[in-house]
Amino acid sequence: MAQPNAAAQSSIGSPSKISVELIINGVETKLDVAPWTTLLDALREHLDLTGTKKGCDHGQCGACTVLVDGRRINSCLTLAVMKDGARVTMIEGLATDGVLHPMQQAFIDHDAFQCGYCTPGQICSAVGLIAEGKAKTAEEIREMMSGNICRCAAYPNIVSAIQQVMGAS
Amino acid sequence: MPRDRSTPSHRGDISRRTVLQGAVAVGVLTHGQAVSSATVAAEQGEASKPMAPYIGSATSRVDGRDKVTGGAKYAGEFNAPGLVHASVIGSAIAKGRIARIDVSEAISVGGVVAVLTHENRPPMADDDKAYKDAVAPDQGSPFRPLYDDRIRFSGQPIALVLAENSETARFAASLVHVEYEPEKHVTDLYSKLNDVVSLKAPAKPRGDTASALASSPVRHHGEYYVPIEHHNPMEPYASTVIWEGGGKITIYDKTQGVQNVHGYVCNVFNLKPEDVRVMSPFVGGAFGSGLRPQYQVVLAVLAARALERSVRVVLTRQQMYSLGYRPAMIQRIDLGAETDGTLNAISHDATTVTSQYENFHRNETTWSGLLYKSANAKYAHNLVRLDLSTSCDMRAPSATTGVYALEAAMDELAVALKLDPLEFRLKCYSERDQSSGLPFSSKNLRECYRQGAEAFGWDKRSPEPRAMRDGRELVGWGMATGIWEALQVPIAVRIALTANGHAEVSCATSDIGTGTYTIMAQVAADMLGLPLDGVDIRLGDSTLPQSPVEGGSWIAASVSNGIVTTSRAVLKELLRLAKEMPNSPLATAAPEEVVLSGGMIVSRRDAARAVSIADAMQHDGVDRIVREETTRFARDSSHAHNTHSAIFAEVKVDEQLNVVRVTRVVSAVAAGRILNAKTAHSQVMGSVVWGIGMALHEETLIDHAFGRIMNANIAEYHVPVNADVQDIKVIFVDEKDEIVNPLGVKGLGEIGIVGVAAAIANAIYHATGKRVRALPITLDKLY
Numbered sequence: 001m002a003q004p005n006a007a008a009q010s011s012i013g014s015p016s017k018i019s020v021e022l023i024i025n026g027v028e029t030k031l032d033v034a035p036w037t038t039l040l041d042a043l044r045e046h047l048d049l050t051g052t053k054k055g056c057d058h059g060q061c062g063a064c065t066v067l068v069d070g071r072r073i074n075s076c077l078t079l080a081v082m083k084d085g086a087r088v089t090m091i092e093g094l095a096t097d098g099v100l101h102p103m104q105q106a107f108i109d110h111d112a113f114q115c116g117y118c119t120p121g122q123i124c125s126a127v128g129l130i131a132e133g134k135a136k137t138a139e140e141i142r143e144m145m146s147g148n149i150c151r152c153a154a155y156p157n158i159v160s161a162i163q164q165v166m167g168a169s
Numbered sequence: 170m171p172r173d174r175s176t177p178s179h180r181g182d183i184s185r186r187t188v189l190q191g192a193v194a195v196g197v198l199t200h201g202q203a204v205s206s207a208t209v210a211a212e213q214g215e216a217s218k219p220m221a222p223y224i225g226s227a228t229s230r231v232d233g234r235d236k237v238t239g240g241a242k243y244a245g246e247f248n249a250p251g252l253v254h255a256s257v258i259g260s261a262i263a264k265g266r267i268a269r270i271d272v273s274e275a276i277s278v279g280g281v282v283a284v285l286t287h288e289n290r291p292p293m294a295d296d297d298k299a300y301k302d303a304v305a306p307d308q309g310s311p312f313r314p315l316y317d318d319r320i321r322f323s324g325q326p327i328a329l330v331l332a333e334n335s336e337t338a339r340f341a342a343s344l345v346h347v348e349y350e351p352e353k354h355v356t357d358l359y360s361k362l363n364d365v366v367s368l369k370a371p372a373k374p375r376g377d378t379a380s381a382l383a384s385s386p387v388r389h390h391g392e393y394y395v396p397i398e399h400h401n402p403m404e405p406y407a408s409t410v411i412w413e414g415g416g417k418i419t420i421y422d423k424t425q426g427v428q429n430v431h432g433y434v435c436n437v438f439n440l441k442p443e444d445v446r447v448m449s450p451f452v453g454g455a456f457g458s459g460l461r462p463q464y465q466v467v468l469a470v471l472a473a474r475a476l477e478r479s480v481r482v483v484l485t486r487q488q489m490y491s492l493g494y495r496p497a498m499i500q501r502i503d504l505g506a507e508t509d510g511t512l513n514a515i516s517h518d519a520t521t522v523t524s525q526y527e528n529f530h531r532n533e534t535t536w537s538g539l540l541y542k543s544a545n546a547k548y549a550h551n552l553v554r555l556d557l558s559t560s561c562d563m564r565a566p567s568a569t570t571g572v573y574a575l576e577a578a579m580d581e582l583a584v585a586l587k588l589d590p591l592e593f594r595l596k597c598y599s600e601r602d603q604s605s606g607l608p609f610s611s612k613n614l615r616e617c618y619r620q621g622a623e624a625f626g627w628d629k630r631s632p633e634p635r636a637m638r639d640g641r642e643l644v645g646w647g648m649a650t651g652i653w654e655a656l657q658v659p660i661a662v663r664i665a666l667t668a669n670g671h672a673e674v675s676c677a678t679s680d681i682g683t684g685t686y687t688i689m690a691q692v693a694a695d696m697l698g699l700p701l702d703g704v705d706i707r708l709g710d711s712t713l714p715q716s717p718v719e720g721g722s723w724i725a726a727s728v729s730n731g732i733v734t735t736s737r738a739v740l741k742e743l744l745r746l747a748k749e750m751p752n753s754p755l756a757t758a759a760p761e762e763v764v765l766s767g768g769m770i771v772s773r774r775d776a777a778r779a780v781s782i783a784d785a786m787q788h789d790g791v792d793r794i795v796r797e798e799t800t801r802f803a804r805d806s807s808h809a810h811n812t813h814s815a816i817f818a819e820v821k822v823d824e825q826l827n828v829v830r831v832t833r834v835v836s837a838v839a840a841g842r843i844l845n846a847k848t849a850h851s852q853v854m855g856s857v858v859w860g861i862g863m864a865l866h867e868e869t870l871i872d873h874a875f876g877r878i879m880n881a882n883i884a885e886y887h888v889p890v891n892a893d894v895q896d897i898k899v900i901f902v903d904e905k906d907e908i909v910n911p912l913g914v915k916g917l918g919e920i921g922i923v924g925v926a927a928a929i930a931n932a933i934y935h936a937t938g939k940r941v942r943a944l945p946i947t948l949d950k951l952y
Contacts, residue, residue, distance in 0.1 A: 012344075014278070056486040063403055104238065114454070118403045141891075146891045151403050152682050153857075
């Protein structure tokens with residue numbers, strides 16, 4: 001009792017690491033990751049960039065949404081080694097010199113969150129949505145933002161925030 | 170989505186208000202109560218031309234910037250040198266014992282530090298008392314993680330793999346081999362209806378309900394089912410234990426009550442209170458699931474103590490289905506009325522689910538007895554014990570479910586009476602709590618009905634089912650009433666005011682997304698006469714002044730009035746200092762005659778008589794005034810204290826496919842003084858969406874052969890997504906409450922969900938003519 005098992009002789013080795021280079025929020029970043037490391041875990045655990053959230057780790061909730069080469073993706077469904085050389089932009093990279101990205105400001109203005117946990121993913125998704133240029137109406141925004149779950153259910157306010165940015169751009 | 174709501178820039182707001190808002194709110198309070206800002210301005214006269222106070226305004230969240238930049242850190246995001254990562258292994262069976270756990274293969278994986286099981290864990294308490302947290306059910310033996318070889322529910326944690334990184338821990342967990350000795354389990358509520366625990370009736374019955382029902386010319390009997398639902402906050406449960414050395418630990422935990430977790434951890438591990446600190450600066454939603462300490466905190470502390478290292482345990486989404494849940498329940502309601510709609514009798518029975526080891530229940534049935542005028546009422550509540558984890562509170566526990574059944578039944582009786590559902594409810598309207606006979610401290614439900622109906626256009630409703638359509642969709646309109654308690658709890662608040670006009674306000678409460686940081690800042694700014702950005706809020710830290718868990722909608726009322734109490738103590742001290750100044754213009758002023766405004770201590774009678782706070786403090790050589798006061802709310806046994814709402818819902822149902830869409834909801838709420846128009850709106854809007862989920866989507870499905878949840882993920886357990894939510898209008902009706910507490914605040918976290926599922930179910934009946942009495946109303950049930 002009370003003694004954890006003594007460290008045994010290692011017989012099953014960890015996978016060897018592969019060197020990748022990612023342009024993270026504009027900064028070239030080299031890291032060595034195992035092939036099984038997701039982009040999400042590379043950001044959160046290897047680089048300590050915890051702004052990107054893990055809500056389900058199965059691509060079901062959208063909390064881990066980041067922009068890769070400008071496109072929104074679920075970083076939990078992407079292995080870091082697949083993105084060698086890619087530009088990865090997360091919530092920490094949206095503001096410039098302390099000035100919030102218009103989408104970040106719109107989320108504050110419209111109270112488009114409560115607990116804030118899905119918010120980085122919602123904001124990255126919304127930025128990606130506008131870049132896609134497909135959604136024009138509120139109904140289309142609702143449909144194309146439905147991969148990002150908000151359990152506090154700020155949905156109508158998220159739509160208003162996106163419309164504010166769309167109207168301004 | 171058109172909505173009456175101002176959305177000014179947060180910063181603009183602050184600078185606009187910085188100048189003159191202070192005296193206003195103090196004036197409001199001293200005068201008595203909920204006065205609109207326009208009235209306040211008039212009362213204060215032209216001298217100070219006061220702007221609207223922060224209290225009541227649509228102030229943007231003070232923690233908004235942290236949340237939109239990724240700066241807000243949640244429990245599983247804190248780090249420490251040499252942090253050990255963990256992977257939890259859950260039981261594959263629902264009942265029995267662990268015969269053998271073979272960890273040898275897992276241990277041999279490079280980077281694995283240890284595997285903890287019941288066989289090698291560090292010591293923990295062996296008495297039930299130690300595991301009874303502040304909000305544990307009265308009866309039963311709380312679950313003890315990794316305590317012994319007994320399996321009580323599927324998914325129960327049985328081992329913890331600890332490794333240098335999370336991927337390795339997760340991989341090694343797949344190499345732990347467990348042999349079980351299974352026993353026969355029961356997880357189906359319906360299979361145990363002959364084996365129940367009868368609870369004492371929660372409220373006294375009145376009259377002779379059986380006779381009154383028998384003699385009523387119009388009667389309704391209905392049985393209503395609500396399935397198990399899971400909270401599914403977006404943030405997974407997580408604890409990061411920082412090994413501080415010298416026997417001290419700091420725990421970043423996902424919880425609704427840091428001091429509850431603190432007491433629990435100290436008891437379970439026999440630790441000194443000063444050696445444990447529990448923090449939760451941000452909580453990614455909880456909805457009741459974080460009221461009790463969850464098992465990951467025990468696992469994390471066990472591991473940290475075993476290794477003498479910092480450890481992080483994060484549950485997977487799947488594992489969150491092994492925590493608490495809204496209990497499944499069967500409710501039977503009997504109503505009897507005269508042909509004119511006079512309600513004679515209400516009988517409400519509930520049978521709800523708990524575990525084999527604790528009796529968790531709330532009082533589903535009491536709401537029926539207090540809400541509507543009826544001379545006769547009786548209640549019964551049975552518990553069914555199943556081989557599941559213990560059920561727990563989930564948003565408006567008991568009211569969400571009990572009022573759903575009542576309000577669905579009321580709709581059915583209205584149909585039988587050929588009365589408009591709203592007219593019927595007005596006929597049963599009660600100015601008193603029908604159970605206690607007490608008048609309400611305030612009840613403006615009548616205005617909720619009126620304003621809600623008007624905003625919705627209820628008067629254009631065709632009474633017959635299937636009478637309204639829009640293309641190939643049937644249109645249905647339904648309504649329901651909501652009710653919750655206006656609760657308040659003892660709470661302590663500390664204020665530290667510095668001579669440079671900055672205040673730090675602290676309390677060990679939580680902000681689980683409700684906006685506690687923001688309303689605390691608003692109230693403190695108004696009370697201390699400071700701009701919003703002159704106030705810093707500290708919460709979510711067990712070392713701060715005492716606070717109960719954040720739940721039951723009681724924190725807003727409690728902490729805001731707590732700030733008022735402590736602000737008065739600060740004001741009193743400032744006045745004492747001001748009086749000591751030579752030729753003080755406030756020499757004869759009493760504390761109740763002054764307010765704090767714009768950095769000054771100002772006479773309420775004569776604004777020219779004022780002393781700068783900075784001068785008063787500097788004169789006496791005081792840099793800082795610190796006051797901590799505990800606010801205890803007087804027991805008011807002469808009134809009932811409740812919030813109310815009226816919900817109107819529109820559904821459109823595809824006639825061929827039976828797909829149901831909730832196209833419009835109007836929720837009119839009477840909840841006393843609203844502290845923040847913006848965050849309050851969000852809370853009620855979010856609650857309405859929860860009601861949509863309850864009505865149409867949410868159901869935890871168990872494979873009873875295995876006693877295991879089949880849809881333990883956020884794709885197959887359906888929660889509303891953006892496309893499910895259309896037009897939601899929230900109205901706060903004016904409700905002055907000069908009795909409930911000095912600020913007249915009644916809380917908002919729960920009231921918004923109560924009644925919503927019934928309004929939607931009633932709308933679906935109106936659209937289709939089909940009454941579905943088992944939630945969720947999925948399309949298969951409409952064939």
